[in-house]
Amino acid sequence: MYLTEKNDFSVLKRASSADMIGVDNEIYAKGYFTGAFFQGTQGGFSPSFDYILQKEKGLISGADLSRKQDSLSGLSNLQQNKALLARMGIRQNYYLSLAGGANKYRFRFSGSYDNSKSNFIGDAYRAIQVNMRNDYEITRWLHAVADLNAVFNNQDAGTDVRSQLYGLAPYQMQLDANGNYVYDYNAFNVNTMPP
Known part of the structure; x- marks a missing residue:
């Protein structure tokens, strides 16, 4: 954090x-x-x-x-801008990874969560990313790999408070x-x- x-x-x-x-x-x-x-x-x-x-x-x-x-x-x-339009910024990143399997099958799962809020109200970003990989050994010379990647994000861009304040x-x-x-x-x- x-x-x-x-x-x-x-x-x-x-x-x-x-x-x-x-x-x-x-x-x-x-x-x-x-x-x-x-x-x-x-x-x-x-x-x-x-x-x-x-x-x-x-x-x-x-x-x-x-x-x-x-x-x-x-x-x-100055005081109104700081009290009403500014806030403490925060950035959080969390990451989890798991891996395992056996002789003929291996998997890897990873996920991350990002939560970011800038110093200006109305500006925030949240994202969840999930990655999953499955590796199957069908024969010694043939492998099948299945990947799944997904990203879910939500961004509140609001107005450009910084530029408006400076103006x-x-x-x-x-x-x-x-x-x-x-x-x-x-x-x-x-x-x-x-x-």
Whole structure:
């Protein structure tokens, strides 16, 4: 049995929420990003950019933009990611082999069981493998061999949690203010979409 600790995302030294919001503001101020890039779409940008675009369209004031970005800058999803989406990984392998027979007949049976769960929820693999070999001596010069090999596996690939976690901004939490899971971050984009 092999165990691996939960991932510690803090060792990645990712940018903080405040750092990312600062970059978003700089990108917008230099003209590398405007609301025109996302005309007619409902995705592709972060909540921080959504606030910037709301200001661009006159939906909120400069003071509102600062207040909203300040509230985002104090958030960090590191603890929620570790508590809700990571787990201790485990890998188990078991193997059994039996052999025997007599002068005219020999057999070998082997079986294995693998159970693997990665450090991310929704990612698991289980397999059972059975091998059986029978060797019959019909005459000194003629042998018959019968082999049976079977593999049964079950894989729960789920979603690619690792890639999704690395793609989330540090202020994008797994739970909302009411303690409910946030399943789709595209809903915030609706605020700035053209009619």
